[in-house]
Amino acid sequence: MTMIGWLQIILFCAIIVALTKPLGWYMTRVFNGERTFLSPVLRPIEAGIYWISGVDERREQHWLTYTVSMLLFHIGGFLIIYGVMRLQAMLPFNPAGQSAVAEDLSFNTAISFITNTNWQNYGGESTVSYLVQMLGLTHQNFLSAATGIALAVALIRGFSRASMRTIGNFWVDVVRTTLYVLLPICVVYCLFLVSQGMPQTLGDYVEATTLEGAKQTIAVGPVATQVAIKMLGTNGGGFFNANAAHPFENPTALSNLVQMLSIFLIGAALTNVFGRMVGNQRQGWAILAVMGVLFVAGVTVTYWAEASGTSTLQALNLTGGNMEGKEVRFGIVASSLFAVVTTAASCGAVNAMHDSFTALGGMIPLINMQLGEIIIGGVGAGLYGMLLFVVLAIFVAGLMVGRTPEYVGKKIEAREVKMAMLAILVLPLMYLGWTAVGVVYPAAVASMANAGPHGFTEVLYAYTSSTGNNGSAFAGLTGNTFFYNLTLASAMFVGRFFMIVPAMAIAGSLAAKKSIPPSAGTFPTTGGLFVGLVVGVILIIGGLTFFPALALGPIVEHLAMNAGQVF
Amino acid sequence: MLREIRPAIVLLLVLTAITGLAYPLAMTAISGVIFPEQAQGSLVEKDGKVIGSALIGQEFKSDKYFRGRPSATLAPDPNDSTKTVSAPYNAANSGGSNLGPTSKALADRLKEDVDKLKAENPNAAVPVDLVTTSGSGLDPDISPEAAQFQVPRVAKARNISEDQLRQLVVANTQGRLLGLLGEPRVNVLALNLALDSASAK
Numbered sequence: 001m002t003m004i005g006w007l008q009i010i011l012f013c014a015i016i017v018a019l020t021k022p023l024g025w026y027m028t029r030v031f032n033g034e035r036t037f038l039s040p041v042l043r044p045i046e047a048g049i050y051w052i053s054g055v056d057e058r059r060e061q062h063w064l065t066y067t068v069s070m071l072l073f074h075i076g077g078f079l080i081i082y083g084v085m086r087l088q089a090m091l092p093f094n095p096a097g098q099s100a101v102a103e104d105l106s107f108n109t110a111i112s113f114i115t116n117t118n119w120q121n122y123g124g125e126s127t128v129s130y131l132v133q134m135l136g137l138t139h140q141n142f143l144s145a146a147t148g149i150a151l152a153v154a155l156i157r158g159f160s161r162a163s164m165r166t167i168g169n170f171w172v173d174v175v176r177t178t179l180y181v182l183l184p185i186c187v188v189y190c191l192f193l194v195s196q197g198m199p200q201t202l203g204d205y206v207e208a209t210t211l212e213g214a215k216q217t218i219a220v221g222p223v224a225t226q227v228a229i230k231m232l233g234t235n236g237g238g239f240f241n242a243n244a245a246h247p248f249e250n251p252t253a254l255s256n257l258v259q260m261l262s263i264f265l266i267g268a269a270l271t272n273v274f275g276r277m278v279g280n281q282r283q284g285w286a287i288l289a290v291m292g293v294l295f296v297a298g299v300t301v302t303y304w305a306e307a308s309g310t311s312t313l314q315a316l317n318l319t320g321g322n323m324e325g326k327e328v329r330f331g332i333v334a335s336s337l338f339a340v341v342t343t344a345a346s347c348g349a350v351n352a353m354h355d356s357f358t359a360l361g362g363m364i365p366l367i368n369m370q371l372g373e374i375i376i377g378g379v380g381a382g383l384y385g386m387l388l389f390v391v392l393a394i395f396v397a398g399l400m401v402g403r404t405p406e407y408v409g410k411k412i413e414a415r416e417v418k419m420a421m422l423a424i425l426v427l428p429l430m431y432l433g434w435t436a437v438g439v440v441y442p443a444a445v446a447s448m449a450n451a452g453p454h455g456f457t458e459v460l461y462a463y464t465s466s467t468g469n470n471g472s473a474f475a476g477l478t479g480n481t482f483f484y485n486l487t488l489a490s491a492m493f494v495g496r497f498f499m500i501v502p503a504m505a506i507a508g509s510l511a512a513k514k515s516i517p518p519s520a521g522t523f524p525t526t527g528g529l530f531v532g533l534v535v536g537v538i539l540i541i542g543g544l545t546f547f548p549a550l551a552l553g554p555i556v557e558h559l560a561m562n563a564g565q566v567f
Numbered sequence: 568m569l570r571e572i573r574p575a576i577v578l579l580l581v582l583t584a585i586t587g588l589a590y591p592l593a594m595t596a597i598s599g600v601i602f603p604e605q606a607q608g609s610l611v612e613k614d615g616k617v618i619g620s621a622l623i624g625q626e627f628k629s630d631k632y633f634r635g636r637p638s639a640t641l642a643p644d645p646n647d648s649t650k651t652v653s654a655p656y657n658a659a660n661s662g663g664s665n666l667g668p669t670s671k672a673l674a675d676r677l678k679e680d681v682d683k684l685k686a687e688n689p690n691a692a693v694p695v696d697l698v699t700t701s702g703s704g705l706d707p708d709i710s711p712e713a714a715q716f717q718v719p720r721v722a723k724a725r726n727i728s729e730d731q732l733r734q735l736v737v738a739n740t741q742g743r744l745l746g747l748l749g750e751p752r753v754n755v756l757a758l759n760l761a762l763d764s765a766s767a768k
Contacts, residue, residue, distance in 0.1 A: 007747060053577035054570075065571065072575035080583060126660045139587030143579075171574045178582060183590065190594050191601065197622050199608045200598040205659060206608055208617045210625040211632070211759055218620055218658040220608045224598065225591040242661035245702030247622040248608065253749025310668040313695065316681045320710075324673065324699040325663040328636070328708040331750035335702075352702045353663035356673075454667035476665030557669055566671040 001307045005333035009299055012257065012337060013292075016264050020288065021281075023265065024272025030180045031153045031173065031273065033057075042179050049175055060166035063508025066154055067501060069170040070147055074114045077143055081110040081136040085128065094129035095204040096219075101127060108485040113137055115496035116144035116378055118230070118237025118348055118471040119488060121480040125219035125240050130202055137237060138226045145233025145266075146177040148380030151500055152270055155384045158507030159408050160277040162515035167507050181266070182232060189228040189262065197251035200224040223248055231262040234378045236348030236471040244338070244351040245327055256334055256351060263347045267376035270383045278408040282526040287386060290534045291375045295344055298364045298375070303336040305361035311561050325356030336361065339472075343368040346378030348471025355449070355458065355474040359561055362474070363554035366461055369468040370546045371538055372427060378469060381496075384503045388420040391506070393530075393537040397523055407525060409515040416509060419502040426498045428545045430491045431463040435549065438463065443483050449476025452567030453560065457553035462488060467495035611756065619756055624707040626656045627759065630724035633709070633717050635755040636696055637680065639664035640704035656705060664700045684716070691716050708752035711740045725766055735761055 029036050050057050061069065084091065085106040089099050101109070105121055112119045113136070122128055128136075150173035157167045194200050199220040206218040223239045227249055230237055240246040250256050268288060275284025307321045321332040330338070335352035342349050343365035354362055368375060374386040390407065395417050398405025405412040438444040438459040448455035458474040465472055466488045473479070479488065524530065560567075598606040609621040619625050624635045640662055642654035654660075666673035680698040694713040714736040722729045739758045743749050 004743070004747065011747070049578065049581055053574045053581060055574050055578070069571045069575065072571060073579060076575055076579040080579070123660065134591045135583065135587040138591055139583045142586040143582060171578055175578070175582070178586065183586070186590070187594065191598065194598040194602045194605050197605050197609050200595050200606045201608070202595055203607065206610060206617060206620070208610070208619045208625075210619055211613075211756065211763075212625075212627060212629060214626060216619060216623075216625055216656065216658055218608060218623055219661075222591045222595055224606075225594045229586075240661050240703075242663065242703035242705070245663070246661045247624075247703060247705055247707055248620075251609075251622050253744050257748055309695075312668065312674045312677060316677055316693075318677070318681070318693060318695040318698065320695040322668070322699075323695045324666065325702045326699075327701050327703065327706050328696050328710055328752045329706075329749055334749065350702070353665055355665035355667060356663060358668045449665055450667040450670055452669055454669055457667075474665070474667075475663070476667075557667075561669050566669050566674050 001303055002333070005303065005307075008333055009303070009337055012260060013296075015261055016268050019261075019265060020268045020272050023269035024276060024284070027181060027269055028273050028276045030176050033176075036180060038180055038184060046175060046179055050172075053171070055169070055171045057169065057172045060169050062165055063154070063167050063504050063511070066167055066170045067504045070151065070500070071497075073143070073147070073170075073174070077114045077140050078110045081113055081140060082106050084132050084136040085109060088129045088132050091129070091131050093131035093134070093202060095202075096129070098127060098129045104482050104485040105480055108489045111489040111492050112471070113140040113235070113237065114144055115469050115492045116148055116233070116235055116346065116381065117466060117469040117492045117496070118235045119466050119479070119492065120237055120241070120243070120471065120473065121485060121488070123241045124238050125221070130221050133226055133239060134222060138229060141226065141229040141233050141235040141237070142178055142182055143174070145182060145229070145235060145379045146174045148378055149177045149181070149266065149270070150174050150380065151503065152380035152383040153273070155387060155503055155507040156274050156277045158510035159410055160279070161511045162513065164511045167511050182229065185232055186225070186228040189232065189258075190224045192258065193224040193227055193255060196255040197248070198224040198227060198255070199248055220248070227259075230349060231259045231347065232266065234263055234267065234345045234347040236342065238349065244349045245353065247327075250351055253329055253334065256330055256338065259349070260338055260341045263341050263345045263349070264376045266379045267345055267382045270380065274383060280408075280526070283408055286526045286531055287390070289531045290538075291386070293531065293535050294371070294375045294538070295340065298340045298344065298368060299337060302340050302357075302361045302364045303333060305358045306332050306336045308358070310358055311564055312566065315564075322356070322358050322361070325353030327352065339365050340368065342472055343470055344373065344375035344377070346373040346381055346468055346470045348465065350472050353475060354461070354472060355476045359554040359558035362457070363550060365472065366457070366464060366550070366554065367542070367546075369464045369470050370428075370431070371542045372424065373468050373470060374538065381469065381499070385499065388423050388503065389538050390534055391416055391420045392424070392541070393534040394523070394525070396537055397533055403521060406516060406522060409517070410510050410513055411516065416506050419506045423499045423502040424541065427467050427495060430467040430494050431460070432546070432549060434463040434487050434491055435460045437487070441483065443481065447478040447481055447484060449478070450567070453553050453557040454567065457557065460549055460553055463491050466491040469496050611760075613760070621754065621756065622707055623658050624656055624705045625756060627755065630720055632759045632762070633714055633721060633755055635709060636706050637698065637700045638704040639700040658705055661703045661705055663702045663704060688716055688719050707754050707756060709755055711736065711751050711753055714740075714753040714758065721762070725762075727766065731765070735765060
């Protein structure tokens with residue numbers, strides 16, 4: 001670990017904190033339907049979209065209608081991706097002549113993109129056409145991100161409203177998020193990325209004759225438009241197989257910093273939106289503080305582990321840390337920071353191969369995802385995931401003093417706690433359950449690339465990542481098999497929607513309650529005690545759930561490595 | 568609930584057209600005007616022919632050139648399309664080795680490569696990036712230490728002085744952005760092009 005490394009980490013954190021408030025202010029105006037500086041341009045387009053799709057923007061929805069609208073929207077999105085992938089050979093924008101994608105791989109990829117996971121069983125440049133990248137993947141990157149943000153805003157309305165039956169209009173929330181937040185940022189961001197060297201072309205792959213006279217086919221394409229939204233929307237699916245490690249998908253140290261910032265940008269700003277909408281920005285800062293504590297702890301461990309290297313490298317006197325699977329332009333610190341950022345949020349883009357990380361360095365991304373990706377988290381999903389933990393923490397605090405727990409003026413009662421527990425318990429059921437199947441079913445065992453405990457970790461990582469809708473991988477695992485295509489898709493589906501529906505039920509139930517003013521007996525939820533309590537609840541629930549599985553994977557591998565054992 | 572079906576279909580189509588077609592196509596046109604070179608892939612030409620991309624590493628085998636990092640990229644086996652074979656710096660199929668910290672295959676490969684490099688230059692410590700594969704398999708850069716390490720071999724093959732080569736490496740080293748971001752590095756293709764033109768003089 002070096003001073004200059006830590007300075008890069010501090011710079012990253014400082015910029016995120018500085019951007020949280022202004023973007024939170026802007027987004028609050030957008031969700032409240034107020035005028036913004038972009039309204040003169042975008043308002044006519046917005047009104048036109050409502051007119052042709054028959055949406056009455058003043059009509060709000062009950063939580064059930066809101067949720068059903070969201071589900072209908074996703075069924076359509078699924079059909080578009082699946083259709084375009086199956087038919088790509090007959091459609092335009094296919095200069096590399098890719099043939100139709102297989103049924104199980106198309107199914108997996110379609111589920112993967114509508115759930116904001118972007119698990120890559122497809123190979124990017126070697127599997128799909130430019131049309132699939134644009135019409136299938138880029139568009140769903142926008143819409144799954146807009147959906148996540150809309151749902152978070154709906155849950156916030158549940159906290160901020162009193163005695164109401166409705167929580168907003170799903171269509172209006174999605175349109176406004178797409179038009180006023182995602183698209184304008186992406187237009188500017190995309191041009192910045194091209195300036196750094198990212199291709200944006202519909203031309204053929206380039207045939208080059210290298211300096212030594214060999215042939216090299218260089219894949220290009222409309223990369224920048226997809227990468228901009230893939231990062232901003234915490235989607236993470238790469239244009240190329242190697243994702244953000246590919247020099248075209250992340251050309252410079254500056255593009256790398258901006259990509260990491262854009263992963264956290266909206267998720268961090270949503271904590272401020274929460275604070276503003278419930279009438280006290282300090283409520284938002286307290287939540288950001290909980291996230292910050294867990295984030296810094298994770299970065300420290302991964303950076304330390306990667307800088308220390310492995311016993312194999314040390315035995316050969318190779319110093320400078322674990323560079324296997326990492327790029328020279330990023331080095332140890334920017335690769336470690338990226339790995340923690342991408343798994344703390346549910347992005348899943350990678351700028352280094354997590355499979356080749358040290359045992360402990362790779363365990364932190366795993367823990368980040370197993371905690372439910374609540375450290376900033378996916379756009380929207382992180383905030384509603386975190387609020388579920390807050391409900392539990394408040395409930396625990398209430399039990400300790402024997403009072404009905406309340407949070408930002410709302411009583412937290414049996415229904416909310418049951419729903420929060422349902423959402424939190426269904427995730428480990430998926431990743432622990434399927435991992436258990438994956439390590440004994442022979443067709444699945446054959447997919448492991450590494451032997452010993454590392455092979456187990458590959459399987460655990462795959463199901464954790466898909467359940468958490470992250471999409472990063474220990475990529476040695478051969479995921480493009482019938483078994484993995486189907487089981488990973490089921491984990492992604494359950495991980496997304498079995499979290500959303502209980503969260504929306506809470507939103508509806510809270511919106512209907514009366515608001516109670518704080519009294520002398522109200523537990524203050526803006527101070528250090530509250531932050532400590534929530535961090536404690538997260539770690540205890542998380543630790544009890546997945547510690548045994550970690551012991552079988554990265555922990556035993558670390559001990560074996562120190563004993564000089566290889567597999 | 569039934570009245571939500573029309574928005575579900577129409578809105579989806581409209582937003583798909585905006586984000587999936589209008590946005591990428593418009594940005595392609597704009598990028599092509601403002602940043603034409605980058606948008607095409609930062610291609611490098613020599614005597615009118617494309618010899619590669621400034622951002623994409625390529626394989627160098629000859630002793631007369633500086634070499635990049637080992638690459639783990641694969642290509643379909645020409646004899647059996649269900650299998651893959653090693654194809655270093657395959658820029659149409661990026662990827663890393665994905666070998667873990669306790670992998671025997673990785674330990675064996677590292678030992679073999681370190682032994683080879685030690686034979687080539689016994690006087691310097693082997694830089695770690697020169698024996699580890701990159702995440703993309705297309706890393707265009709090596710560390711300044713890895714370039715300096717290869718100087719004796721290239722100097723011998725080209726019959727030029729080591730001092731001259733060391734200066735060339737320093738001239739082709741890019742530092743951290745603002746002294747802070749990223750890592751110091753040497754672009755291997757740029758260094759080799761500079762080497763060729765220096766030798767031609």
